Amino acid sequence: MSSVESLSDRVIETDVLVVGSEGAGSTAVLEAITQGVSVTVVTKGSNIGRSGATVTGDADLDVDSRSLHERFGLKGTDTRDNQAVFFDDMLKGGKYLNNQKLVEIHVEAAPDRLQDLVDWGVKIDGLLHASGHSYPRGVVIPGTKLMPVLRRTVLSTDVNLVPYTMITELLTNRGRVVGAVGINGATGEFMVFKAKAVILCTGGAMRMYPYTTAPEELTGDGSAMAFRAGAELVDMEFPMFLPGVFPWPPAVKGVDIPFLLSTGGFVAGWMLNKNGDRFMRHWDPINLEWTTRDICSVAMMTEILADRGGPHGGVYVSLKHLPDDVIDHLEDWMPPEFYMHYGGFNMREYLPDLKRESIESVPASHFFNGGIRINEQCATSLPGLFAAGEVTGGVHGANRLSGNAFTEMVVWGHRSGRFAAEYAKQSPDVSIDGEQLREMRGKTFAPLERKNGVSQAQIRKKMQQVAWEKAGVLRDGDGLEQALAEFVRIREEELPQVSVRSKDRVFNREWARTLELENMLLIMEMVCRTSIKRTESRGALYRRDYPDTDNINWLKNQIVSNRNGEISVRSEPIVVTRAEPPRKVLKYGKTE
Numbered sequence: 291m292s293s294v295e296s297l298s299d300r301v302i303e304t305d306v307l308v309v310g311s312e313g314a315g316s317t318a319v320l321e322a323i324t325q326g327v328s329v330t331v332v333t334k335g336s337n338i339g340r341s342g343a344t345v346t347g348d349a350d351l352d353v354d355s356r357s358l359h360e361r362f363g364l365k366g367t368d369t370r371d372n373q374a375v376f377f378d379d380m381l382k383g384g385k386y387l388n389n390q391k392l393v394e395i396h397v398e399a400a401p402d403r404l405q406d407l408v409d410w411g412v413k414i415d416g417l418l419h420a421s422g423h424s425y426p427r428g429v430v431i432p433g434t435k436l437m438p439v440l441r442r443t444v445l446s447t448d449v450n451l452v453p454y455t456m457i458t459e460l461l462t463n464r465g466r467v468v469g470a471v472g473i474n475g476a477t478g479e480f481m482v483f484k485a486k487a488v489i490l491c492t493g494g495a496m497r498m499y500p501y502t503t504a505p506e507e508l509t510g511d512g513s514a515m516a517f518r519a520g521a522e523l524v525d526m527e528f529p530m531f532l533p534g535v536f537p538w539p540p541a542v543k544g545v546d547i548p549f550l551l552s553t554g555g556f557v558a559g560w561m562l563n564k565n566g567d568r569f570m571r572h573w574d575p576i577n578l579e580w581t582t583r584d585i586c587s588v589a590m591m592t593e594i595l596a597d598r599g600g601p602h603g604g605v606y607v608s609l610k611h612l613p614d615d616v617i618d619h620l621e622d623w624m625p626p627e628f629y630m631h632y633g634g635f636n637m638r639e640y641l642p643d644l645k646r647e648s649i650e651s652v653p654a655s656h657f658f659n660g661g662i663r664i665n666e667q668c669a670t671s672l673p674g675l676f677a678a679g680e681v682t683g684g685v686h687g688a689n690r691l692s693g694n695a696f697t698e699m700v701v702w703g704h705r706s707g708r709f710a711a712e713y714a715k716q717s718p719d720v721s722i723d724g725e726q727l728r729e730m731r732g733k734t735f736a737p738l739e740r741k742n743g744v745s746q747a748q749i750r751k752k753m754q755q756v757a758w759e760k761a762g763v764l765r766d767g768d769g770l771e772q773a774l775a776e777f778v779r780i781r782e783e784e785l786p787q788v789s790v791r792s793k794d795r796v797f798n799r800e801w802a803r804t805l806e807l808e809n810m811l812l813i814m815e816m817v818c819r820t821s822i823k824r825t826e827s828r829g830a831l832y833r834r835d836y837p838d839t840d841n842i843n844w845l846k847n848q849i850v851s852n853r854n855g856e857i858s859v860r861s862e863p864i865v866v867t868r869a870e871p872p873r874k875v876l877k878y879g880k881t882e
């Protein structure tokens with residue numbers, strides 16, 4: 291028996307391994323399969339459409355309005371829009387840190403990828419005009435309607451789907467990726483995947499924060515394992531916050547109805563502090579609540595920390611300025627997914643009478659603008675490793691526009707499938723380094739084998755609190771240094787002590803959560819280190835000690851790389867193809 295077989299419970303060989311099964315992962319699978327290679331897709335979920343952010347996605351997928359008019363005949367489009375205007379809006383929204391080569395591909399490919407979805411059977415429910423977009427571009431396709439179609443389409447191919455499985459590390463040999471290892475929750479097996487190309491489609495890292503809109507699988511695993519294997523990351527100082535979730539009651543904490551009733555633009559709700567001040571006038575007097583989501587989150591958090599919020603820790607969202615019959619009509623025209631059945635809740639039971647009372651709202655971790663650095667072919671800096679969707683950085687710069695993550699996942703999912711398949715076809719057979727595999731196996735099982743130790747739940751809670759208070763929506767140098775010191779201390783002192791109480795390997799959530807904890811701590815450390823270096827405020831990073839946007843010194847991307855296990859940060863000039871940003875210092879939120 292070879293060392294690989296003796297060290298693993300199951301070995302799967304494939305040309306292309308896709309990690310993550312949702313918007314990016316499914317579209318990667320479908321394109322790779324058409325290229326004639328064998329494909330295996332692994333997911334933490336029980337099936338496709340049962341984990342990750344895509345299925346929770348509210349609504350929109352951005353395509354320029356002109357293409358929507360010409361190719362899809364959608365109502366409500368504006369033909370003054372085109373791909374060049376969409377490109378400019380993305381750069382203004384991303385405060386010019388976006389990689390312009392990627393943005394060009396993104397806006398050009400969006401109509402074709404929407405066409406794929408329609409051809410597979412996805413229905414378009416309407417069109418939105420969200421904040422930050424010059425024209426209506428938000429094609430309404432809720433995740434709950436998208437994912438059943440993708441599931442059906444993917445499962446009609448001969449893909450090998452491996453559910454309930456958490457990939458923990460990437461395997462490398464002679465400077466390239468040759469597969470991955472993970473644990474299968476349903477069987478408890480330690481699994482080895484041998485692959486000529488790996489595509490990471492593992493989504494974001496939002497669970498690092500206590501307030502989040504995202505499901506529990508999103509713990510930054512892809513970015514963390516890519517870093518450990520030697521791939522570069524970009525723009526890690528820009529975790530994004532959504533301005534508007536319920537802080538309370540616990541049953542709906544994190545649900546984003548307050549956002550839909552204000553910045554989301556479904557209804558022109560006002561945001562008020564406890565003194566009744568419509569505070570957005572201090573931040574964006576023209577767009578007010580309908581500003582981009584980065585600015586709105588910063589404004590909300592400023593009120594909350596100045597003790598001008600409500601009893602549950604949020605600011606108020608009020609519809610009282612609207613005539614009663616407009617409020618009555620909410621239920622008529624709002625899609626029932628949003629209002630009546632949101633996340634399985636009938637919101638009517640949780641919403642007060644909106645004609646008389648406001649609701650409380652806090653910002654919440656919602657997305658990660660940065661991530662694994664990719665080129666136009668979705669290749670990372672590590673040969674054999676590709677990435678697509680939210681786990682990557684570069685498309686959105688410092689802040690993503692509404693609806694543009696769905697576009698990202700289908701445009702880049704598709705491309706990653708194509709280029710990873712081409713790479714695999716040209717690749718010779720790969721071999722696994724037995725010594726590396728032994729180490730990875732030992733690391734994976736260590737928390738199970740420790741008899742006594744600390745609980746991951748306590749550490750997770752502590753990490754989230756520090757992240758929220760010192761490395762969240764509002765940051766400053768002192769707080770970031772304190773947070774960094776705490777995360778390093780936890781990583782060095784507490785993490786090696788974590789012990790899992792149940793020693794059963796099957797469906798042991800505590801074990802999986804322990805493995806996720808290391809990833810979240812690593813990503814938080816990257817957030818702190820990159821935020822400390824960026825001495826300005828831009829997009830989703832607001833530093834109270836450096837409140838302006840410094841286009842003289844900081845039109846740069848920060849690149850994170852692995853130097854002997856430690857995080858190294860360097861900066862590089864932004865990638866410009868056609869839009870030159872103004873080279874001057876600007877007030878936060880302004881682009882010119």
Ligand SMILES: Cc1cc2nc3c(=O)[nH]c(=O)nc-3n(C[C@H](O)[C@H](O)[C@H](O)COP(=O)(O)OP(=O)(O)OC[C@H]3O[C@@H](n4cnc5c(N)ncnc54)[C@H](O)[C@@H]3O)c2cc1C
Nearest residue numbers: 310312314342343344348349350457493679680693695696
């Ligand atoms: C509540 C909510 C609403 C949103 N609404 C919108 C919207 O209306 N429009 C829009 O554009 N964007 C929206 N977004 C953002 C958007 O949904 C995501 O950015 C996008 O769906 C990400 O797709 P993805 O395929 O990259 O990742 P995900 O959909 O998050 O999928 C990640 C996959 O990776 C798997 N995975 C993770 N780690 C591992 C591991 N270690 N091993 C194996 N598998 C792993 C997960 O199980 C899952 O299958 C919303 C996000 C949230 C949270």
